[in-house]
Each structure stands twice: as structure tokens, then as C-alpha cells.
Amino acid sequence: MLRILIVEDEDIIRKGLVYTTDWLSMDCVVVAEAANGQEGYEKILEYRPDVVIADIYMPYLDGIEMIEKASETVHFKSILLTSYAEFDYARRAIAARVSEYLLKPVDEQKLADILKGLAGELACERQKDQALVQVEQAELEGGNLNLEYYKNLDRTENHYVSMAVERIRTDYGSKISIESICEELGVSASYLSRKFKEVTGQTFLDFLNKYRVQQAVALLNTGSYRINEISDATGFTDYKHFCTVFKKYTSKSPTKFIKEI
Incomplete structure (x- = not known):
């Protein structure tokens, strides 16, 4: 009401x-x-x-x-x-x-x-606000981004964002970029970048890297893979870059993370 x-x-x-x-x-x-x-x-x-x-x-x-x-x-x-x-x-x-x-x-x-x-x-604005709160809380607690939430937003307004989020979910382990997704969707990179930030509160690259790091955390917790294997599996072709990004979002290096498991 x-x-x-x-x-x-x-x-x-x-x-x-x-x-x-x-x-x-x-x-x-x-x-x-x-x-x-x-x-x-x-x-x-x-x-x-x-x-x-x-x-x-x-x-x-x-x-x-x-x-x-x-x-x-x-x-x-x-x-x-x-x-x-x-x-x-x-x-x-x-x-x-x-x-x-x-x-x-x-x-x-x-x-x-x-x-x-x-x-x-x-109602749409409140959905977005709730999504941002959810993301922030997940980051504080080390939880996962709820990609399903973004995918199921009003598709009339956020159709391209939903498709970009789906690509992150399915292809995070490969080389993807907002430019390659835009080429497939037939929209400009500036448009999708603006829309993505408006809906999720984050840039495409931030969102992608956070999801990759969260998948890396899940793999590290299994104790079954070496760090360089996890780096490759989560889309980071450069090991040093993986370590830098991992520490940015977790405040720990992958090596320190493993020691604390």
C-alpha cells in the first residue's frame, strides 16, 4: 500500500x-x-x-x-x-x-x-535495494552472490542484465567480457555497463570477479585442488592476478586461506 x-x-x-x-x-x-x-x-x-x-x-x-x-x-x-x-x-x-x-x-x-x-x-526500486543489501550481506558473511535473484528481475526492464548474469554463471571459468556479451546481444557496451551498474550496484567486472572468487573459495574448501588449478578453473589465466583479486575480496591470499581452513 x-x-x-x-x-x-x-x-x-x-x-x-x-x-x-x-x-x-x-x-x-x-x-x-x-x-x-x-x-x-x-x-x-x-x-x-x-x-x-x-x-x-x-x-x-x-x-x-x-x-x-x-x-x-x-x-x-x-x-x-x-x-x-x-x-x-x-x-x-x-x-x-x-x-x-x-x-x-x-x-x-x-x-x-x-x-x-x-x-x-x-516495487522495482525496492527489489534493487534488497538485492544490494543481499550482496553486501553475502560479502560480509563470505556467502555467495544470489545470481538467481538478478536473473529473475523484471525481464522487460532488465532483460540484458539477466542474460549477462546468466553468462557469468555458466561461463565464469572461461574468458568472457562485457564487450563479447554485448556483441552477442546486439547492444552497446556503454548501455549494458550502465544498466548493469544500475541494477546490481556493481560494475560487470566487479560482479564477475566476486563470483569467480566465491567459486574459488568453494574449490579451496574441498582441499582437492592446487591453487594454480583453481586459478585456471575460475577464469584467471594469470596466477598472480588471481592472487591479487582473491585478496581484494577476501582480505587473504589463497595460501593463507588454505592454512586457515
């Missing part, structure tokens, strides 16, 4: 939005309201809403100023209410990363459609 904050200095409009809109049917709840930009800013910090619906023209801080200031501390989506459609306001709203515009009087169906879209965006 989305948590909504409404900021509008015209009392009739604000109360109308709060009390006459069928929020429950939109899977939303209004957590607070504010009558001016400064009060709205304070309420954003206090309630940390998912979506802020705000007028542009308000006392103390206008809607865009309030959104810009609050966004420095709190992450939320924003919808601007306005009777004006001049380009200057639109340009300022884009700079402030305002999600949507709604002209007064508010069309409830249009509002519902916008909120449905924002709910999807927030």
Missing part, C-alpha cells in the same frame, strides 16, 4: 483530495496533509511517504522547491498539481525529477493510473 502525503495551500482542494478520493481502491493511504511548502517539507521528513502530491504555488516554499529540498534526505515519488502548463514550470519539474503532472481539477481515474505506475516503479 502506497503512503501518500498531500501538500496544498487551498483548503477546499486539499480536503477534497484527502476525504473524497477513494484511496483504498487505489491501494493507497493518506498519512498526512500540509497547507504550505515548509510544512510539507517537515511532514515529508517526519512521515517519509512513498508519494507526495503537491501544488506548485504555495507559501514559504513552492512545490518544486519543497520536492528538491526534501529529496536530499528522503526518497519518494512526486506528483505536481497545477493550473498552469507553461514550459518553465515543466523544465523546473524535470530538473527536480518530478514524476508526474496533474492539472486541476484532479481527474481521479488519471490519478489512479499514475499511482499504479508509480507503485510499479517503487
Whole structure:
């Protein structure tokens, strides 16, 4: 359920939005309201809403100023209410990363459609945040990256990332690069690099090396292979480079790691 904050200095409009809109049917709840930009800013910090619906023209801080200031501390989506459609306001709203515009009087169906879209965006962003937390926790505990998680993200948005992650899973022991994968997928390396970092929070090379090191740890734990054999098996053709990368992610050399098993 989305948590909504409404900021509008015209009392009739604000109360109308709060009390006459069928929020429950939109899977939303209004957590607070504010009558001016400064009060709205304070309420954003206090309630940390998912979506802020705000007028542009308000006392103390206008809607865009309030959104810009609050966004420095709190992450939320924003919808601007306005009777004006001049380009200057639109340009300022884009700079402030305002999600949507709604002209007064508010069309409830249009509002519902916008909120449905924002709910999807927030869900996707939370997935990514959870993935980053999961990765960080796995690194702290020496666990494994959950490649299945990244592979099963929304494929409409992250299709190429999912395919790149699958290639890491299947071909980490061979010579692979983001350039070779991009050539197969028919996309530019700059695009996939940007998208990969956006989804996973890591560069392709970092992700690949972490996965290779984690596979190396699993092989070292068996006690059945020499270090140079593990280096080759996990895609590091240069033994010294393997030792350097291994120590970067584990804080230990492979030799020291074996001694502590």
C-alpha cells in the first residue's frame, strides 16, 4: 500500500483530495496533509511517504522547491498539481525529477493510473535495494552472490542484465567480457555497463570477479585442488592476478586461506 502525503495551500482542494478520493481502491493511504511548502517539507521528513502530491504555488516554499529540498534526505515519488502548463514550470519539474503532472481539477481515474505506475516503479526500486543489501550481506558473511535473484528481475526492464548474469554463471571459468556479451546481444557496451551498474550496484567486472572468487573459495574448501588449478578453473589465466583479486575480496591470499581452513 502506497503512503501518500498531500501538500496544498487551498483548503477546499486539499480536503477534497484527502476525504473524497477513494484511496483504498487505489491501494493507497493518506498519512498526512500540509497547507504550505515548509510544512510539507517537515511532514515529508517526519512521515517519509512513498508519494507526495503537491501544488506548485504555495507559501514559504513552492512545490518544486519543497520536492528538491526534501529529496536530499528522503526518497519518494512526486506528483505536481497545477493550473498552469507553461514550459518553465515543466523544465523546473524535470530538473527536480518530478514524476508526474496533474492539472486541476484532479481527474481521479488519471490519478489512479499514475499511482499504479508509480507503485510499479517503487516495487522495482525496492527489489534493487534488497538485492544490494543481499550482496553486501553475502560479502560480509563470505556467502555467495544470489545470481538467481538478478536473473529473475523484471525481464522487460532488465532483460540484458539477466542474460549477462546468466553468462557469468555458466561461463565464469572461461574468458568472457562485457564487450563479447554485448556483441552477442546486439547492444552497446556503454548501455549494458550502465544498466548493469544500475541494477546490481556493481560494475560487470566487479560482479564477475566476486563470483569467480566465491567459486574459488568453494574449490579451496574441498582441499582437492592446487591453487594454480583453481586459478585456471575460475577464469584467471594469470596466477598472480588471481592472487591479487582473491585478496581484494577476501582480505587473504589463497595460501593463507588454505592454512586457515
